Amino acid sequence: MQGRSFWPALVVLPLTAIACGGAPSPGAQSPAQAAGPAEQCLADADVKRERKASEPDRIRVKHVLVKYEGAKNAPATITRTRAQACLRAQEALAKLKDGASFADIVAQYSDESGAATREGSLGDIERADVAPPFADAAFELKVREASDVVESPFGFHVILRVE
Numbered sequence: 006m007q008g009r010s011f012w013p014a015l016v017v018l019p020l021t022a023i024a025c026g027g028a029p030s031p032g033a034q035s036p037a038q039a040a041g042p043a044e045q046c047l048a049d050a051d052v053k054r055e056r057k058a059s060e061p062d063r064i065r066v067k068h069v070l071v072k073y074e075g076a077k078n079a080p081a082t083i084t085r086t087r088a089q090a091c092l093r094a095q096e097a098l099a100k101l102k103d104g105a106s107f108a109d110i111v112a113q114y115s116d117e118s119g120a121a122t123r124e125g126s127l128g129d130i131e132r133a134d135v136a137p138p139f140a141d142a143a144f145e146l147k148v149r150e151a152s153d154v155v156e157s158p159f160g161f162h163v164i165l166r167v168e
Contacts, residue, residue: 043088046095046154060144065168067107067125068139069097072116072160079160083116094154094161101151107165116160125165139164 072079073090085093097114101107111125132140136157146152146166155162 042095043092046091047088047156063129063131064144064146064166065129066127066143066146067111067165067167068117068127069094069111069115069125069163070117070120070160071097071114071162076160077158079116090161091154091156094163098151098154098163101163107151110163126167129168 071090071094072083073085073087074083075087076083076090093114097110100113101110108121108124112121115121115125117125127135130140130143132144134140135143136159138155139157139162142152142155142162143164143166146164148166148168150166152162152164155164
C-alpha cells in the first residue's frame with residue numbers, strides 16, 4: 006500500500022452493494038447516474054442500511070467530515086453546496102482507496118474542528134452517541150474497513166472502523 010498509512014490492509018468495500026443486495030446488472034443506470042456525478046453521489050450517500058443483530062455494542066472509529074452550507078453546526082465560513090460537499094467527500098474516499106493515509110485525508114478534507122490533530126478519531130462510540138445514518142454505516146463495517154460516503158445532518162462522512 007502506498008502512502009504513510011499505518012493500516013496494513015485497509016479494505017474498502019462499497020456499502021451500497023451490501024445494503025442493496027449486490028451490484029446492479031451490467032450496463033444498468035439509475036436515474037441519478039444518468040443525471041450526473043453529483044446526483045449519483047447524493048443518492049449513494051443516502052442509502053438505507055439495516056441494523057444487524059450480531060453487531061457489537063461499541064466500536065472505535067475515525068471519520069472525515071465534509072460540511073456544507075446549512076448543515077447542522079456548519080460555520081458561516083462554509084459556503085459549499087450539499088452536492089459540492091458530497092463530491093468532495095467522494096474525492097477523499099477515492100484518494101483513500103488509492104492508498105493515501107487516513108490521517109492525510111482527514112488533514113486535507115475534514116471540516117471538523119480539531120480533526121487533523123486527532124486524525125479524525127471519535128474514539129469508542131455506541132449507536133446512541135452518533136447520528137443514525139452514521140451509526141448504521143459505522144456498525145456494519147469490519148475492522149480496518151472504510152465506508153462509502155454517508156450523509157448525516159452534520160454533512161458527509163467517510164468512516165473508518167478502527168476496532
